[in-house]
Amino acid sequence: MIDERVRRIVADHGKLGIDASRLSTDTDLYESGLTSFATVQLMLALEEEFSIEIPDRLLNRRTFQSIGAMSGVVTSLLPATA
Amino acid sequence: MSAALDRMDADFLRELLRHGLLIDMGVDGVYGRSGLFEEVVERFSRLVAAFGEEDTAEVIRFPPAMSRPQFERSGYLKSFPQLAGTVHSFMGNDRDHAHLLDELACGHDWTHGQRATDTVLTPAACYPLYPAIARRGPLPAQGGLYDLYSYCFRHEPSLDPARMQFFRMREYVRIGTSDQVVAFRQLWLERGEALMRSLEVPVAIDVANDPFFGRAGKLLSNNQRDQKLKFELLIPIANEDNPTACLSFNYHQDHFGALWDLRCNDAVAHTACVGFGMERVALALFRHHGFDPQDWPRTVRRRLWGD
Numbered sequence: 265m266i267d268e269r270v271r272r273i274v275a276d277h278g279k280l281g282i283d284a285s286r287l288s289t290d291t292d293l294y295e296s297g298l299t300s301f302a303t304v305q306l307m308l309a310l311e312e313e314f315s316i317e318i319p320d321r322l323l324n325r326r327t328f329q330s331i332g333a334m335s336g337v338v339t340s341l342l343p344a345t346a
Numbered sequence: 347m348s349a350a351l352d353r354m355d356a357d358f359l360r361e362l363l364r365h366g367l368l369i370d371m372g373v374d375g376v377y378g379r380s381g382l383f384e385e386v387v388e389r390f391s392r393l394v395a396a397f398g399e400e401d402t403a404e405v406i407r408f409p410p411a412m413s414r415p416q417f418e419r420s421g422y423l424k425s426f427p428q429l430a431g432t433v434h435s436f437m438g439n440d441r442d443h444a445h446l447l448d449e450l451a452c453g454h455d456w457t458h459g460q461r462a463t464d465t466v467l468t469p470a471a472c473y474p475l476y477p478a479i480a481r482r483g484p485l486p487a488q489g490g491l492y493d494l495y496s497y498c499f500r501h502e503p504s505l506d507p508a509r510m511q512f513f514r515m516r517e518y519v520r521i522g523t524s525d526q527v528v529a530f531r532q533l534w535l536e537r538g539e540a541l542m543r544s545l546e547v548p549v550a551i552d553v554a555n556d557p558f559f560g561r562a563g564k565l566l567s568n569n570q571r572d573q574k575l576k577f578e579l580l581i582p583i584a585n586e587d588n589p590t591a592c593l594s595f596n597y598h599q600d601h602f603g604a605l606w607d608l609r610c611n612d613a614v615a616h617t618a619c620v621g622f623g624m625e626r627v628a629l630a631l632f633r634h635h636g637f638d639p640q641d642w643p644r645t646v647r648r649r650l651w652g653d
Contacts, residue, residue: 320564
């Protein structure tokens with residue numbers, strides 16, 4: 265579920281030039297053409313979509329490397345629901 | 347700690363003003379320079395040229411301003427909106443003029459009627475270069491190498507004399523394939539260190555990042571460091587604990603190439619530059635060798651003056 269919301273954000277803001285629906289969750293987005301400036305757009309879009317604030321220590325390439333990596337970070341920042 | 351550092355910055359500035367090397371103009375970070383200060387800058391500039399001479403770079407000089415549309419396209423506002431200096435001017439009629447004078451006489455803010463002109467102050471010597479080279483068409487297979495030297499402006503008023511708002515940047519810029527520009531940066535990392543060591547100042551080289559704005563800037567800074575895109579040659583100037591970047595060695599990957607459609611060997615060109623902060627180097631020399639160059643070590647004088 266989170267993966268799919270992240271994928272939509274990548275499709276809308278990643279400016280990858282390839283179809284985001286065909287990315288696997290571990291495809292390296294930087295190798296797929298993700299730029300530093302597009303990463304900033306992803307950061308802002310993720311924060312708005314999930315109402316989170318990504319802490320400074322996670323503002324690096326690894327966080328945005330793949331859909332799976334972003335989902336993991338988002339999950340870790342969402343309030344526990346259990 | 348920050349207050350202590352600020353005090354050391356201000357102390358060094360006062361000394362420079364007292365010795366007449368810098369001249370107060372009423373704005374922090376904007377100073378006149380004495381003939382002696384300028385001579386040191388000029389001698390250092392010649393030394394840089396001597397180190398780079400064998401590469402036969404194309405010399406290009408731009409005024410310290412660039413076209414606003416080009417500046418807007420450059421992406422500078424995405425990264426450094428806080429540093430940009432835009433040129434505004436009065437563009438009104440007689441009534442607007444009278445109104446302006448009225449507000450000025452009353453001590454009110456008269457600047458709100460000022461309109462943006464077509465020019466922006468150059469933030470880094472290489473910014474006007476990329477569009478100018480792009481207009482020439484694709485680069486030859488060996489790429490290009492350019493020698494630039496310009497006053498630059500960054501809006502960051504400070505009492506640290508090494509952080510001026512108007513300062514000169516000398517640059518060599520390499521445009522070509524990624525292999526060509528990476529090799530160029532490596533060459534200048536070694537040359538730059540040798541050059542500064544020959545002037546007998548303490549140097550350290552470290553990975554660095556640009557002062558990108560805001561939280562997005564934090565991300566850009568971390569990316570830049572992770573990829574080791576920027577190195578700086580640091581020399582302690584106003585204080586030992588917080589050395590100043592005097593040279594920088596930057597690999598832009600294909601950022602400017604893609605932005606300006608610079609092409610080399612049928613691909614988007616990569617770019618790299620080495621930048622020399624001319625005032626900062628002069629300040630480092632005054633700081634470490636004294637305020638009178640006559641008293642500088644013979645070896646350093648020989649390097650700079652050949653005597």
